[in-house]
Amino acid sequence: MTSTSNSLEHRFKNQRDAFWGGVREGAAAPAMVLFAGMVGFGAMGKTNGLDIWFTTFTSFFMFALPGQVVLLEMVITGSAAIAIALAVTLTATRFITMTVTLFPQLHSKHRNRSLYTSVHLLAMTAWAISMREFPRIESEHRKSYFIGLGLLCWMISIPGTILGYYLAGMVPTPVTLGLIFINPLFFLLTFTEVKPWINRIGICLGCIFGPLFYSLNKDSSLLVTGLVAGTIAYYIDRKILRKRPGLIG
Amino acid sequence: MMHQALTGWSLWLALLGACVGTYLCRAVGVSLSSRINQDSEIFRWLAAVTYAMVAALTVRLIFLPIGLLATVPAWIRIAICVLSIAVMLSKPTRRLVPALLTGTLLMVSYGLML
Numbered sequence: 395m396t397s398t399s400n401s402l403e404h405r406f407k408n409q410r411d412a413f414w415g416g417v418r419e420g421a422a423a424p425a426m427v428l429f430a431g432m433v434g435f436g437a438m439g440k441t442n443g444l445d446i447w448f449t450t451f452t453s454f455f456m457f458a459l460p461g462q463v464v465l466l467e468m469v470i471t472g473s474a475a476i477a478i479a480l481a482v483t484l485t486a487t488r489f490i491t492m493t494v495t496l497f498p499q500l501h502s503k504h505r506n507r508s509l510y511t512s513v514h515l516l517a518m519t520a521w522a523i524s525m526r527e528f529p530r531i532e533s534e535h536r537k538s539y540f541i542g543l544g545l546l547c548w549m550i551s552i553p554g555t556i557l558g559y560y561l562a563g564m565v566p567t568p569v570t571l572g573l574i575f576i577n578p579l580f581f582l583l584t585f586t587e588v589k590p591w592i593n594r595i596g597i598c599l600g601c602i603f604g605p606l607f608y609s610l611n612k613d614s615s616l617l618v619t620g621l622v623a624g625t626i627a628y629y630i631d632r633k634i635l636r637k638r639p640g641l642i643g
Numbered sequence: 644m645m646h647q648a649l650t651g652w653s654l655w656l657a658l659l660g661a662c663v664g665t666y667l668c669r670a671v672g673v674s675l676s677s678r679i680n681q682d683s684e685i686f687r688w689l690a691a692v693t694y695a696m697v698a699a700l701t702v703r704l705i706f707l708p709i710g711l712l713a714t715v716p717a718w719i720r721i722a723i724c725v726l727s728i729a730v731m732l733s734k735p736t737r738r739l740v741p742a743l744l745t746g747t748l749l750m751v752s753y754g755l756m757l
Contacts, residue, residue, distance in 0.1 A: 423739050438710075443648065448658060455662040460700055465661045467709070469654060472647045479660025486668040488700070491693040493672025498681040505677060513669040518697060567711070568754025574712055575723075575750040576743060578704035581697065582724055583731050583742050588694065596691035597698040604699030608707060619699040624692025631687070 412535035416542025424519040429554040431577040436558025453555040461485045487617050492521045499528045504537040515544025522584040592631035599623035723749045
């Protein structure tokens with residue numbers, strides 16, 4: 395149950411308006427970023443000798459670019475199927491906490507079984523934008539907004555992958571560089587828009603611990619970094635920041 | 644050491660495993676989220692954990708890249724990130740698209756200079 399909706403001005407008139415609001419927000423930058431990333435992924439599939447179906451199915455059914463890259467890498471190097479499934483699942487563990495931090499913000503009437511379908515649309519791009527925008531949207535319109543945003547991102551990733559597959563080898567190297575760089579750059583830039591200090595500390599510590607744990611164990615590094623850095627950030631917030639309300643914001 | 648790329652049914656088995664594993668994480672998230680209140684302590688902790696994970700992934704993609712991006716010297720990658728963030732923060736309102744264009748075009752320009 396949330397009571398935050400009372401204090402908000404009405405940004406969207408109805409569910410339909412909220413849905414299209416999400417689509418518009420997606421079209422502004424996230425969908426383009428994801429499209430570029432998927433073009434890069436499609437090209438990667440082609441240059442490594444995978445067929446078009448395999449490459450496209452990956453985007454359609456996984457819809458998680460970092461995991462897709464891990465899958466491709468491991469397929470190319472001939473890892474066992476079970477090892478691939480485990481490594482990919484480990485990189486996907488972020489979806490657990492991404493969902494857990496996003497969906498409780500939905501209106502209680504939308505928090506039902508249908509979310510098991512909607513959750514497939516959740517990827518880092520849509521998550522980052524939703525986390526930023528949800529506080530400014532009435533809770534009953536958040537789900538429609540998320541669906542609009544996520545659906546556009548998902549839909550665009552399929553033609554992106556196919557296009558990348560057929561353009562592979564024809565695209566000059568400088569353009570390919572731009573295509574693969576735009577995704578991490580987008581995430582980096584959205585971090586500057588994160589407001590709560592607890593999350594800002596989490597991001598900073600994640601940047602420091604990430605490479606450290608990566609050098610120890612590649613597969614589990616994201617999960618371990620998240621738990622260690624996130625817990626430290628939480629304690630800093632709880633023991634220091636919350637006791638001095640005048641200190642920051 | 645040379646490896647043989649996966650082919651045939653084991654290739655599709657790997658894809659199936661990857662898809663199931665990825666969806667399972669999303670589904671576990673939905674199932675857990677129904678029991679979590681957005682004003683609770685655990686929610687605050689999990690948000691910090693998630694941002695840290697996403698930050699670690701971003702840093703990995705930029706600073707420990709594989710493939711083509713690894714051919715760009717690290718200091719160039721860092722300089723481009725710094726410049727893009729500067730564009731992003733140069734105005735209090737949203738400058739996401741100009742900042743993205745700055746970074747991407749700089750990266751393309753670097754590629755052209757090679």
